[in-house]
Amino acid sequence: MIAPSPQDSAAVIARLEEAVAHIARLEQEAKTALYEEKNEDAYRRRMREKALFVAGLPEALAACLADAPADLRARIEPALNRFAHRGREALSLDSVFYMSALLYPASPVPGGPNKLELLIRTLKNSSR
Numbered sequence: 001m002i003a004p005s006p007q008d009s010a011a012v013i014a015r016l017e018e019a020v021a022h023i024a025r026l027e028q029e030a031k032t033a034l035y036e037e038k039n040e041d042a043y044r045r046r047m048r049e050k051a052l053f054v055a056g057l058p059e060a061l062a063a064c065l066a067d068a069p070a071d072l073r074a075r076i077e078p079a080l081n082r083f084a085h086r087g088r089e090a091l092s093l094d095s096v097f098y099m100s101a102l103l104y105p106a107s108p109v110p111g112g113p114n115k116l117e118l119l120i121r122t123l124k125n126s127s128r
Helices: 006-036 040-055 062-066 070-093 096-101 115-126
Strands: none
Touching: 006 040, 006 062, 006 070, 006 115, 040 070, 040 096, 062 070, 070 096, 070 115
């Protein structure tokens, strides 16, 4: 299999990075709500927004991926679908804990990358 060119993956990586930034903002707003404002309802709302966003990643990136080479799509779409599935599970369980843990490995390292960030790293390394 031939690795996609940097141009092929640049737009997809940029959209994924935007998603990472949006998720980080929601997580930071949630932490502020819970720890500084002592507002559990606001925390829950932000975690729900995060889960909804993660659940919608495949649809949010569909147009961008439609123009990507098939081999690049084959590497990204399964991951996005797994993330979305877990987002929908968190919502159906209505579990704030599960929502907060979305995208993080089973044994997360504080300040370490989440699974979406790891996907981006893999894509960047393979397009060099």
